[in-house]
Amino acid sequence: MQTAVNYFAVFGGLDVKIDTSKPLRTLIIRHILDEYYEIQESIEKLTQNNAPYHKILTGLALGDRRTTTAFKRADVDYDEGIETISNLAHLGILTKETPVDFVQSEKIRNEKLNKLLFTTPFLRFWFAFVSPLYRGIAREEYDESFERFNNYQLEFMHLIFEQLSHEFIKSAFADDEIEKIGRYWDEDKNDLDLIAKTKSGKILIGSCKYTNTKVKKNELNRLHAICEKLEIVPDCTVLFSKSGFSNELKAEKGNALKLYTVKSLKALIL
Template sequence: MTNTKLLEQFRSFYFKNYPDDMETQISYFAVFGGLDWEVDTTKPIAELLQVLVLDNFEAIDAQMRELTLNNTLNRKLLKALATGDRRIFSAFNKAGLNNVNGGIALNFLQEKGFIQLEYSREEHPRNKYPNTKLKREDARHRISHKVLFTYPFIRFWFYFIVPHIKEIEAKEYDAFFKDFEMRHNSYTSLVYEELSEVLLNYHLRDSHILSSGSYWDAKIEIDILTLTQNGNIYVGECKWTNHIINKKELHKIYDKCQKLGIEPTQIVLFSKRGFSKELTQLSGVKLALYSSDDFTALVKKRSADYTQCLISLL
Protein backbone atom coordinates (compact mmCIF):
# COMPACT_ATOMS: atom_id res chain seq x y z
CA MET A 1 0.00 0.00 0.00
CA THR A 2 1.23 3.51 -0.74
CA ASN A 3 3.02 5.13 2.20
CA THR A 4 0.94 8.31 2.10
CA LYS A 5 2.83 10.11 4.85
CA LEU A 6 6.22 9.53 3.20
CA LEU A 7 4.81 10.63 -0.16
CA GLU A 8 3.42 13.84 1.34
CA GLN A 9 6.77 14.59 3.02
CA PHE A 10 8.56 13.92 -0.27
CA ARG A 11 6.27 16.34 -2.09
CA SER A 12 6.54 18.92 0.68
CA PHE A 13 10.33 18.82 0.50
CA TYR A 14 10.26 19.23 -3.26
CA PHE A 15 7.87 22.17 -3.36
CA LYS A 16 9.66 23.92 -0.51
CA ASN A 17 13.16 23.55 -1.96
CA TYR A 18 12.83 22.77 -5.70
CA PRO A 19 15.99 20.64 -6.21
CA ASP A 20 17.47 20.62 -9.71
CA ASP A 21 16.85 16.90 -10.27
CA MET A 22 15.37 13.83 -8.65
CA GLU A 23 18.71 12.32 -7.63
CA THR A 24 19.36 15.44 -5.58
CA GLN A 25 15.80 15.40 -4.26
CA ILE A 26 16.10 11.82 -3.00
CA SER A 27 19.59 12.26 -1.56
CA TYR A 28 18.76 15.42 0.40
CA PHE A 29 15.28 14.20 1.38
CA ALA A 30 16.81 11.09 2.96
CA VAL A 31 18.62 13.39 5.40
CA PHE A 32 16.28 16.35 5.92
CA GLY A 33 12.93 14.77 5.06
CA GLY A 34 10.11 15.36 7.51
CA LEU A 35 11.40 18.76 8.61
CA ASP A 36 9.76 22.07 7.82
CA TRP A 37 13.13 23.60 6.87
CA GLU A 38 14.28 25.42 3.80
CA VAL A 39 17.25 23.48 2.43
CA ASP A 40 19.53 24.95 -0.23
CA THR A 41 20.06 21.86 -2.36
CA THR A 42 22.69 23.65 -4.48
CA LYS A 43 25.05 23.36 -1.51
CA PRO A 44 26.85 20.13 -0.51
CA ILE A 45 25.04 18.12 2.15
CA ALA A 46 28.12 18.23 4.41
CA GLU A 47 27.99 22.03 4.38
CA LEU A 48 24.28 22.00 5.20
CA LEU A 49 24.84 19.55 8.02
CA GLN A 50 27.36 21.90 9.57
CA VAL A 51 25.13 24.98 9.31
CA LEU A 52 21.70 23.49 9.94
CA VAL A 53 22.47 20.62 12.30
CA LEU A 54 25.85 20.85 14.01
CA ASP A 55 25.72 24.62 14.59
CA ASN A 56 22.29 24.12 16.16
CA PHE A 57 23.13 20.81 17.82
CA GLU A 58 22.25 21.74 21.41
CA ALA A 59 18.78 23.02 20.50
CA ILE A 60 17.98 20.06 18.24
CA ASP A 61 19.35 17.54 20.73
CA ALA A 62 17.23 19.06 23.51
CA GLN A 63 14.11 18.74 21.36
CA MET A 64 14.98 15.18 20.34
CA ARG A 65 15.39 14.25 23.98
CA GLU A 66 12.08 15.91 24.80
CA LEU A 67 10.34 13.98 22.02
CA THR A 68 11.64 10.69 23.47
CA LEU A 69 11.01 11.81 27.08
CA ASN A 70 14.81 11.61 27.43
CA ASN A 71 14.21 7.95 28.22
CA THR A 72 17.33 5.80 27.88
CA LEU A 73 15.39 2.76 26.65
CA ASN A 74 13.56 4.75 23.98
CA ARG A 75 16.81 6.26 22.73
CA LYS A 76 18.67 2.93 22.78
CA LEU A 77 15.93 1.26 20.77
CA LEU A 78 15.79 4.09 18.20
CA LYS A 79 19.55 3.85 17.72
CA ALA A 80 19.42 0.06 17.35
CA LEU A 81 16.55 0.27 14.85
CA ALA A 82 18.30 3.00 12.85
CA THR A 83 21.68 1.30 12.63
CA GLY A 84 20.61 -2.35 12.47
CA ASP A 85 18.58 -4.56 10.13
CA ARG A 86 15.25 -3.10 11.38
CA ARG A 87 14.11 -6.46 12.77
CA ILE A 88 12.47 -5.97 16.15
CA PHE A 89 14.05 -8.90 18.00
CA SER A 90 17.56 -8.15 16.76
CA ALA A 91 17.06 -4.48 17.72
CA PHE A 92 16.07 -5.54 21.23
CA ASN A 93 19.25 -7.62 21.47
CA LYS A 94 21.42 -4.83 20.06
CA ALA A 95 19.94 -2.32 22.51
CA GLY A 96 20.28 -4.71 25.47
CA LEU A 97 16.51 -4.88 25.95
CA ASN A 98 14.24 -7.82 26.72
CA ASN A 99 10.77 -8.47 25.35
CA VAL A 100 9.14 -6.57 28.23
CA ASN A 101 11.05 -3.29 28.38
CA GLY A 102 11.74 -3.46 24.66
CA GLY A 103 8.03 -3.89 23.99
CA ILE A 104 7.20 -0.89 26.19
CA ALA A 105 9.73 1.27 24.32
CA LEU A 106 8.47 0.01 20.95
CA ASN A 107 4.86 0.83 21.85
CA PHE A 108 5.86 4.32 22.97
CA LEU A 109 7.70 5.01 19.70
CA GLN A 110 4.69 3.78 17.72
CA GLU A 111 2.24 5.87 19.72
CA LYS A 112 4.40 8.98 19.24
CA GLY A 113 4.40 8.33 15.49
CA PHE A 114 8.19 7.97 15.14
CA ILE A 115 8.02 4.47 13.69
CA GLN A 116 5.58 2.08 12.07
CA LEU A 117 5.68 -1.69 11.89
CA GLU A 118 6.31 -3.55 8.65
CA TYR A 119 4.79 -6.96 9.20
CA SER A 120 6.55 -10.05 7.96
CA ARG A 121 4.78 -12.09 5.28
CA GLU A 122 6.88 -15.15 6.01
CA GLU A 123 5.01 -18.35 6.79
CA HIS A 124 6.46 -20.28 9.71
CA PRO A 125 7.72 -23.79 8.78
CA ARG A 126 5.35 -25.18 11.43
CA ASN A 127 2.36 -23.85 9.49
CA LYS A 128 3.86 -24.53 6.07
CA TYR A 129 4.64 -28.17 6.87
CA PRO A 130 2.13 -29.12 9.64
CA ASN A 131 2.64 -32.88 9.31
CA THR A 132 6.43 -32.83 9.05
CA LYS A 133 8.95 -33.16 11.87
CA LEU A 134 11.03 -30.04 11.61
CA LYS A 135 14.72 -29.55 12.16
CA ARG A 136 15.48 -27.89 15.47
CA GLU A 137 16.57 -24.63 13.81
CA ASP A 138 13.32 -24.50 11.80
CA ALA A 139 11.13 -25.33 14.79
CA ARG A 140 12.80 -22.65 16.92
CA HIS A 141 12.77 -20.02 14.18
CA ARG A 142 11.09 -16.79 15.26
CA ILE A 143 9.42 -14.61 12.68
CA SER A 144 10.35 -11.01 13.35
CA HIS A 145 8.55 -7.95 12.07
CA LYS A 146 10.55 -4.91 10.99
CA VAL A 147 10.27 -1.20 11.64
CA LEU A 148 10.17 1.79 9.30
CA PHE A 149 10.92 5.32 10.48
CA THR A 150 8.11 7.77 9.83
CA TYR A 151 10.44 10.77 9.40
CA PRO A 152 13.76 10.43 7.53
CA PHE A 153 15.48 13.03 9.73
CA ILE A 154 14.77 11.10 12.93
CA ARG A 155 16.39 8.03 11.42
CA PHE A 156 19.33 10.18 10.27
CA TRP A 157 19.75 11.55 13.79
CA PHE A 158 19.95 8.14 15.41
CA TYR A 159 21.96 6.63 12.52
CA PHE A 160 24.69 9.27 12.31
CA ILE A 161 24.45 11.81 15.15
CA VAL A 162 23.78 9.70 18.24
CA PRO A 163 26.69 7.25 17.63
CA HIS A 164 29.02 10.30 17.57
CA ILE A 165 27.21 12.35 20.17
CA LYS A 166 30.08 12.64 22.67
CA GLU A 167 32.45 13.94 19.98
CA ILE A 168 29.82 16.32 18.63
CA GLU A 169 29.13 17.68 22.11
CA ALA A 170 32.86 18.42 22.30
CA LYS A 171 32.62 20.09 18.85
CA GLU A 172 34.87 17.44 17.33
CA TYR A 173 33.24 16.66 13.97
CA ASP A 174 35.86 14.81 11.96
CA ALA A 175 34.69 11.30 12.82
CA PHE A 176 31.05 12.21 12.11
CA PHE A 177 31.82 13.66 8.67
CA LYS A 178 34.06 10.72 7.79
CA ASP A 179 31.33 8.30 8.78
CA PHE A 180 28.71 10.27 6.83
CA GLU A 181 30.86 10.39 3.69
CA MET A 182 31.51 6.66 3.87
CA ARG A 183 27.95 5.50 4.59
CA HIS A 184 25.68 8.15 3.08
CA ASN A 185 24.84 6.00 0.05
CA SER A 186 24.06 2.88 2.06
CA TYR A 187 22.01 4.99 4.49
CA THR A 188 19.96 6.48 1.63
CA SER A 189 19.20 3.03 0.22
CA LEU A 190 16.31 2.39 2.62
CA VAL A 191 14.54 5.67 1.85
CA TYR A 192 15.10 4.99 -1.86
CA GLU A 193 13.56 1.55 -1.42
CA GLU A 194 10.51 3.01 0.33
CA LEU A 195 10.08 5.67 -2.36
CA SER A 196 10.49 3.04 -5.08
CA GLU A 197 7.58 1.10 -3.65
CA VAL A 198 5.53 4.31 -3.59
CA LEU A 199 6.40 4.90 -7.27
CA LEU A 200 5.54 1.33 -8.25
CA ASN A 201 2.20 1.54 -6.47
CA TYR A 202 1.56 4.89 -8.15
CA HIS A 203 1.87 3.18 -11.52
CA LEU A 204 -0.36 0.33 -10.27
CA ARG A 205 -2.96 2.73 -8.84
CA ASP A 206 -5.70 1.34 -11.11
CA SER A 207 -5.06 -2.17 -9.80
CA HIS A 208 -6.39 -3.50 -6.52
CA ILE A 209 -3.23 -4.04 -4.46
CA LEU A 210 -3.65 -6.80 -1.89
CA SER A 211 -0.21 -6.65 -0.35
CA SER A 212 2.93 -4.59 -0.87
CA GLY A 213 6.24 -4.09 0.90
CA SER A 214 9.53 -5.83 1.34
CA TYR A 215 9.75 -9.58 1.85
CA TRP A 216 12.15 -11.42 4.10
CA ASP A 217 12.52 -14.83 5.67
CA ALA A 218 15.41 -16.82 7.09
CA LYS A 219 17.11 -17.16 3.69
CA ILE A 220 15.70 -14.60 1.22
CA GLU A 221 15.25 -10.83 1.17
CA ILE A 222 13.40 -8.97 -1.58
CA ASP A 223 13.13 -5.19 -1.63
CA ILE A 224 9.59 -5.02 -3.02
CA LEU A 225 6.95 -7.72 -3.41
CA THR A 226 3.56 -6.44 -4.55
CA LEU A 227 0.52 -8.66 -5.11
CA THR A 228 -2.68 -7.54 -6.85
CA GLN A 229 -6.21 -8.91 -6.76
CA ASN A 230 -5.98 -10.26 -10.32
CA GLY A 231 -3.06 -12.49 -9.31
CA ASN A 232 -0.23 -10.36 -10.66
CA ILE A 233 3.08 -10.47 -8.82
CA TYR A 234 5.57 -7.60 -9.04
CA VAL A 235 9.09 -8.15 -7.71
CA GLY A 236 11.31 -5.13 -7.31
CA GLU A 237 14.93 -4.49 -6.40
CA CYS A 238 16.41 -1.07 -5.69
CA LYS A 239 20.04 -0.01 -6.11
CA TRP A 240 21.18 3.37 -4.80
CA THR A 241 24.75 3.05 -6.05
CA ASN A 242 27.04 5.11 -8.25
CA HIS A 243 27.23 2.58 -11.07
CA ILE A 244 24.74 1.32 -13.62
CA ILE A 245 22.88 -1.95 -13.10
CA ASN A 246 23.58 -4.85 -15.46
CA LYS A 247 21.97 -8.15 -16.38
CA LYS A 248 23.54 -10.01 -13.44
CA GLU A 249 21.03 -8.30 -11.16
CA LEU A 250 18.19 -9.80 -13.17
CA HIS A 251 19.56 -13.30 -12.73
CA LYS A 252 19.82 -12.77 -8.96
CA ILE A 253 16.15 -11.78 -8.76
CA TYR A 254 14.96 -14.75 -10.80
CA ASP A 255 16.99 -16.98 -8.49
CA LYS A 256 15.23 -15.48 -5.45
CA CYS A 257 11.83 -15.94 -7.09
CA GLN A 258 12.62 -19.57 -7.85
CA LYS A 259 13.63 -20.24 -4.24
CA LEU A 260 10.48 -18.52 -3.03
CA GLY A 261 8.35 -20.51 -5.48
CA ILE A 262 6.79 -17.57 -7.30
CA GLU A 263 6.47 -16.63 -10.96
CA PRO A 264 6.68 -12.84 -11.25
CA THR A 265 4.34 -11.05 -13.63
CA GLN A 266 6.96 -8.34 -13.88
CA ILE A 267 10.43 -7.66 -12.52
CA VAL A 268 10.87 -4.01 -11.57
CA LEU A 269 14.35 -2.53 -11.16
CA PHE A 270 15.09 0.88 -9.67
CA SER A 271 18.55 2.37 -10.18
CA LYS A 272 20.12 5.65 -9.11
CA ARG A 273 22.38 5.78 -12.15
CA GLY A 274 20.50 3.80 -14.78
CA PHE A 275 21.07 0.50 -16.56
CA SER A 276 23.39 -1.25 -18.97
CA LYS A 277 22.52 -1.24 -22.66
CA GLU A 278 21.95 -5.01 -22.55
CA LEU A 279 19.46 -4.68 -19.70
CA THR A 280 17.70 -1.71 -21.31
CA GLN A 281 17.10 -3.78 -24.46
CA LEU A 282 15.25 -6.37 -22.35
CA SER A 283 12.79 -3.89 -20.84
CA GLY A 284 9.14 -4.42 -21.70
CA VAL A 285 6.11 -6.23 -20.30
CA LYS A 286 8.21 -8.60 -18.18
CA LEU A 287 10.82 -6.06 -17.08
CA ALA A 288 10.30 -2.44 -16.02
CA LEU A 289 13.26 -0.15 -15.42
CA TYR A 290 13.11 3.07 -13.39
CA SER A 291 15.92 5.59 -12.94
CA SER A 292 16.02 8.67 -10.70
CA ASP A 293 14.29 10.89 -13.28
CA ASP A 294 11.18 8.72 -13.15
CA PHE A 295 10.45 9.86 -9.57
CA THR A 296 9.28 13.17 -11.05
CA ALA A 297 5.90 11.42 -11.37
CA LEU A 298 5.50 11.68 -7.59
CA VAL A 299 5.70 15.48 -7.56
CA LYS A 300 3.57 16.37 -10.57
CA LYS A 301 0.73 17.70 -8.45
CA ARG A 302 1.07 20.14 -5.61
CA SER A 303 -1.23 19.81 -2.62
CA ALA A 304 -2.33 22.85 -0.65
CA ASP A 305 -0.69 21.87 2.62
CA TYR A 306 1.63 19.09 3.82
CA THR A 307 2.70 20.63 7.12
CA GLN A 308 0.66 18.16 9.14
CA CYS A 309 3.16 15.48 8.13
CA LEU A 310 6.23 17.39 9.35
CA ILE A 311 8.00 17.61 12.69
CA SER A 312 8.96 21.00 14.09
CA LEU A 313 12.56 21.44 15.18
CA LEU A 314 14.20 24.85 15.77
Protein backbone atom coordinates (compact mmCIF):
# COMPACT_ATOMS: atom_id res chain seq x y z
CA MET A 1 0.00 0.00 0.00
CA GLN A 2 2.88 2.35 0.76
CA THR A 3 4.10 1.64 -2.76
CA ALA A 4 0.77 2.78 -4.18
CA VAL A 5 0.96 6.07 -2.24
CA ASN A 6 4.51 6.69 -3.47
CA TYR A 7 3.58 5.97 -7.07
CA PHE A 8 0.47 8.15 -6.92
CA ALA A 9 2.58 11.04 -5.59
CA VAL A 10 4.69 10.86 -8.75
CA PHE A 11 2.32 9.76 -11.50
CA GLY A 12 -1.06 11.04 -10.32
CA GLY A 13 -2.56 13.03 -13.18
CA LEU A 14 -0.18 11.66 -15.83
CA ASP A 15 -2.02 9.63 -18.45
CA VAL A 16 0.05 6.44 -18.30
CA LYS A 17 -0.61 2.92 -17.06
CA ILE A 18 1.66 2.13 -14.12
CA ASP A 19 2.91 -1.36 -13.28
CA THR A 20 3.34 -1.14 -9.51
CA SER A 21 5.35 -4.36 -9.50
CA LYS A 22 8.21 -2.40 -11.07
CA PRO A 23 10.62 -0.24 -9.01
CA LEU A 24 9.72 3.45 -8.80
CA ARG A 25 13.05 4.49 -10.31
CA THR A 26 12.47 2.25 -13.34
CA LEU A 27 9.02 3.72 -13.92
CA ILE A 28 10.20 7.31 -13.51
CA ILE A 29 12.84 6.71 -16.17
CA ARG A 30 10.46 4.89 -18.51
CA HIS A 31 7.42 7.15 -18.27
CA ILE A 32 8.91 10.56 -17.44
CA LEU A 33 12.63 11.03 -18.02
CA ASP A 34 12.89 9.04 -21.25
CA GLU A 35 9.78 10.88 -22.45
CA TYR A 36 11.16 14.27 -21.43
CA TYR A 37 10.78 16.08 -24.76
CA GLU A 38 7.21 14.91 -25.36
CA ILE A 39 6.09 15.80 -21.85
CA GLN A 40 7.99 19.09 -21.91
CA GLU A 41 6.11 20.08 -25.05
CA SER A 42 2.76 19.47 -23.36
CA ILE A 43 3.90 21.34 -20.23
CA GLU A 44 4.96 24.32 -22.34
CA LYS A 45 1.52 24.41 -23.95
CA LEU A 46 -0.13 24.24 -20.54
CA THR A 47 2.03 27.03 -19.08
CA GLN A 48 2.14 29.03 -22.32
CA ASN A 49 5.94 28.56 -22.15
CA ASN A 50 6.06 31.49 -19.75
CA ALA A 51 9.41 31.68 -17.93
CA PRO A 52 8.07 33.57 -14.85
CA TYR A 53 5.37 30.90 -14.50
CA HIS A 54 8.03 28.20 -14.47
CA LYS A 55 10.06 30.06 -11.85
CA ILE A 56 7.07 30.31 -9.51
CA LEU A 57 6.10 26.67 -10.05
CA THR A 58 9.64 25.49 -9.36
CA GLY A 59 9.78 27.62 -6.21
CA LEU A 60 6.48 26.17 -5.05
CA ALA A 61 7.10 22.49 -5.77
CA LEU A 62 9.13 21.92 -2.59
CA GLY A 63 8.82 23.66 0.76
CA ASP A 64 5.98 25.02 2.88
CA ARG A 65 3.71 25.93 -0.09
CA ARG A 66 3.28 29.52 1.12
CA THR A 67 2.97 32.18 -1.54
CA THR A 68 5.69 34.34 -0.03
CA THR A 69 8.16 31.44 0.09
CA ALA A 70 7.54 30.62 -3.56
CA PHE A 71 7.96 34.28 -4.54
CA LYS A 72 11.23 34.51 -2.64
CA ARG A 73 12.60 31.37 -4.27
CA ALA A 74 11.55 32.65 -7.69
CA ASP A 75 12.99 36.11 -6.94
CA VAL A 76 9.79 37.98 -7.83
CA ASP A 77 8.07 40.74 -5.88
CA TYR A 78 4.75 40.17 -4.15
CA ASP A 79 2.50 41.98 -6.65
CA GLU A 80 4.07 40.22 -9.63
CA GLY A 81 3.81 36.91 -7.81
CA ILE A 82 0.12 37.37 -6.98
CA GLU A 83 -0.66 38.17 -10.62
CA THR A 84 1.25 35.09 -11.74
CA ILE A 85 -0.58 32.88 -9.23
CA SER A 86 -3.91 34.20 -10.47
CA ASN A 87 -2.96 33.35 -14.05
CA LEU A 88 -1.75 29.86 -13.09
CA ALA A 89 -5.01 29.23 -11.26
CA HIS A 90 -6.94 30.33 -14.35
CA LEU A 91 -4.90 27.84 -16.40
CA GLY A 92 -5.89 25.05 -14.01
CA ILE A 93 -2.36 24.45 -12.70
CA LEU A 94 -2.70 25.74 -9.13
CA THR A 95 -5.38 26.24 -6.52
CA LYS A 96 -5.23 28.48 -3.45
CA GLU A 97 -5.59 27.08 0.05
CA THR A 98 -6.55 29.13 3.10
CA PRO A 99 -6.80 28.03 6.76
CA VAL A 100 -10.18 26.58 7.70
CA ASP A 101 -12.56 29.40 8.56
CA PHE A 102 -14.24 27.99 11.67
CA VAL A 103 -11.11 28.39 13.82
CA GLN A 104 -10.72 31.90 15.24
CA SER A 105 -12.87 33.20 12.40
CA GLU A 106 -12.94 36.65 13.96
CA LYS A 107 -9.24 37.14 13.20
CA ILE A 108 -8.32 39.14 10.14
CA ARG A 109 -6.72 36.78 7.65
CA ASN A 110 -3.26 37.62 6.39
CA GLU A 111 -3.35 36.93 2.65
CA LYS A 112 0.41 36.42 2.68
CA LEU A 113 -0.11 33.24 4.72
CA ASN A 114 -2.10 31.57 1.93
CA LYS A 115 -0.76 28.31 0.58
CA LEU A 116 -0.91 26.85 -2.91
CA LEU A 117 -1.57 23.40 -4.31
CA PHE A 118 -0.74 21.88 -7.66
CA THR A 119 -3.87 20.45 -9.25
CA THR A 120 -2.13 17.12 -9.93
CA PRO A 121 0.72 15.33 -8.12
CA PHE A 122 2.60 14.84 -11.39
CA LEU A 123 2.87 18.56 -12.09
CA ARG A 124 4.42 19.05 -8.66
CA PHE A 125 6.88 16.22 -9.31
CA TRP A 126 7.82 17.70 -12.68
CA PHE A 127 8.62 21.15 -11.30
CA ALA A 128 10.43 19.72 -8.27
CA PHE A 129 12.67 17.11 -9.87
CA VAL A 130 12.60 17.42 -13.65
CA SER A 131 12.21 20.97 -14.89
CA PRO A 132 14.98 22.52 -12.71
CA LEU A 133 17.44 19.85 -13.90
CA TYR A 134 16.47 19.80 -17.56
CA ARG A 135 19.99 20.19 -18.93
CA GLY A 136 21.21 16.87 -17.57
CA ILE A 137 17.92 15.11 -18.27
CA ALA A 138 17.99 16.28 -21.89
CA ARG A 139 21.40 14.55 -22.14
CA GLU A 140 19.89 11.41 -20.55
CA GLU A 141 21.93 12.02 -17.39
CA TYR A 142 19.48 11.24 -14.60
CA ASP A 143 21.62 10.88 -11.48
CA GLU A 144 21.20 14.48 -10.32
CA SER A 145 17.42 14.24 -10.60
CA PHE A 146 17.31 11.04 -8.55
CA GLU A 147 19.73 12.44 -5.97
CA ARG A 148 17.42 15.40 -5.46
CA PHE A 149 14.38 13.11 -5.32
CA ASN A 150 16.01 10.84 -2.73
CA ASN A 151 16.91 13.84 -0.56
CA TYR A 152 13.37 15.21 -0.57
CA GLN A 153 11.27 12.06 -1.03
CA LEU A 154 9.70 11.86 2.44
CA GLU A 155 8.93 15.58 2.47
CA PHE A 156 7.49 15.34 -1.03
CA MET A 157 5.28 12.35 -0.21
CA HIS A 158 3.98 13.95 2.99
CA LEU A 159 1.58 16.30 1.22
CA ILE A 160 -0.03 13.48 -0.77
CA PHE A 161 -0.37 11.49 2.46
CA GLU A 162 -2.16 14.46 4.03
CA GLN A 163 -4.51 14.88 1.09
CA LEU A 164 -5.39 11.19 1.04
CA SER A 165 -5.96 11.27 4.79
CA HIS A 166 -8.49 14.08 4.36
CA GLU A 167 -10.36 12.05 1.75
CA PHE A 168 -10.31 9.00 4.02
CA ILE A 169 -11.85 10.95 6.91
CA LYS A 170 -14.73 12.04 4.68
CA SER A 171 -15.63 8.39 4.08
CA ALA A 172 -14.79 7.11 7.57
CA PHE A 173 -17.25 9.53 9.19
CA ALA A 174 -20.07 8.96 6.71
CA ASP A 175 -22.60 8.41 9.52
CA ASP A 176 -21.97 11.96 10.75
CA GLU A 177 -21.11 13.70 7.51
CA ILE A 178 -18.06 15.93 7.35
CA GLU A 179 -19.25 19.44 6.48
CA LYS A 180 -15.87 21.17 6.47
CA ILE A 181 -12.34 19.83 6.38
CA GLY A 182 -8.96 21.36 5.79
CA ARG A 183 -5.80 22.51 7.49
CA TYR A 184 -5.11 25.31 9.93
CA TRP A 185 -2.04 27.50 10.32
CA ASP A 186 -1.42 31.03 11.51
CA GLU A 187 1.24 33.63 12.20
CA ASP A 188 1.81 32.21 15.69
CA LYS A 189 3.04 28.92 14.20
CA ASN A 190 -0.02 26.97 15.29
CA ASP A 191 -0.35 24.25 12.69
CA LEU A 192 -2.87 21.43 12.28
CA ASP A 193 -2.56 18.99 9.38
CA LEU A 194 -6.25 18.18 9.64
CA ILE A 195 -9.25 19.84 11.22
CA ALA A 196 -12.85 19.06 10.40
CA LYS A 197 -16.40 19.72 11.56
CA THR A 198 -19.19 17.18 11.20
CA LYS A 199 -22.85 17.85 10.47
CA SER A 200 -23.68 17.38 14.16
CA GLY A 201 -21.04 19.94 15.14
CA LYS A 202 -18.29 17.60 16.33
CA ILE A 203 -14.72 18.81 15.88
CA LEU A 204 -11.97 16.50 14.64
CA ILE A 205 -8.31 17.42 14.71
CA GLY A 206 -5.34 15.41 13.55
CA SER A 207 -1.87 15.04 12.17
CA CYS A 208 -0.31 13.08 9.33
CA LYS A 209 3.26 11.81 9.63
CA TYR A 210 4.99 10.34 6.60
CA THR A 211 8.24 9.45 8.35
CA ASN A 212 10.29 6.34 9.06
CA THR A 213 9.63 6.47 12.81
CA LYS A 214 6.57 5.53 14.83
CA VAL A 215 4.32 8.31 16.09
CA LYS A 216 4.54 8.66 19.86
CA LYS A 217 2.33 10.15 22.54
CA ASN A 218 4.18 13.47 22.42
CA GLU A 219 2.46 14.12 19.07
CA LEU A 220 -0.92 13.78 20.76
CA ASN A 221 0.23 16.13 23.52
CA ARG A 222 1.46 18.63 20.92
CA LEU A 223 -1.91 18.68 19.16
CA HIS A 224 -3.82 19.16 22.39
CA ALA A 225 -1.51 22.03 23.38
CA ILE A 226 -2.30 23.76 20.07
CA CYS A 227 -6.01 23.23 20.69
CA GLU A 228 -5.72 24.91 24.07
CA LYS A 229 -4.08 27.94 22.47
CA LEU A 230 -6.82 28.12 19.84
CA GLU A 231 -9.56 27.43 22.41
CA ILE A 232 -10.69 24.33 20.54
CA VAL A 233 -12.16 21.34 22.34
CA PRO A 234 -11.83 18.41 19.92
CA ASP A 235 -14.32 15.57 20.10
CA CYS A 236 -11.93 13.23 18.33
CA THR A 237 -8.24 13.22 17.43
CA VAL A 238 -7.17 11.29 14.34
CA LEU A 239 -3.56 10.36 13.71
CA PHE A 240 -2.17 9.02 10.44
CA SER A 241 1.27 7.43 10.32
CA LYS A 242 3.39 5.81 7.64
CA SER A 243 5.32 3.77 10.20
CA GLY A 244 2.76 2.99 12.89
CA PHE A 245 2.40 4.05 16.51
CA SER A 246 4.07 3.49 19.87
CA ASN A 247 2.49 1.00 22.27
CA GLU A 248 1.75 3.85 24.68
CA LEU A 249 -0.28 5.62 22.01
CA LYS A 250 -2.04 2.42 20.92
CA ALA A 251 -3.19 1.91 24.52
CA GLU A 252 -5.17 5.17 24.34
CA LYS A 253 -7.00 4.27 21.14
CA GLY A 254 -10.78 4.64 21.46
CA ASN A 255 -13.68 6.91 20.56
CA ALA A 256 -11.62 10.02 21.27
CA LEU A 257 -8.48 8.81 19.49
CA LYS A 258 -8.40 7.09 16.11
CA LEU A 259 -5.15 5.70 14.68
CA TYR A 260 -4.69 5.01 10.97
CA THR A 261 -1.80 3.77 8.86
CA VAL A 262 -1.05 3.80 5.15
CA LYS A 263 -3.06 0.58 4.78
CA SER A 264 -6.19 2.47 5.81
CA LEU A 265 -6.00 4.49 2.58
CA LYS A 266 -6.06 1.45 0.30
CA ALA A 267 -9.58 1.98 -1.04
CA LEU A 268 -8.76 5.52 -2.17
CA ILE A 269 -6.10 4.72 -4.75
CA LEU A 270 -6.40 1.03 -5.61
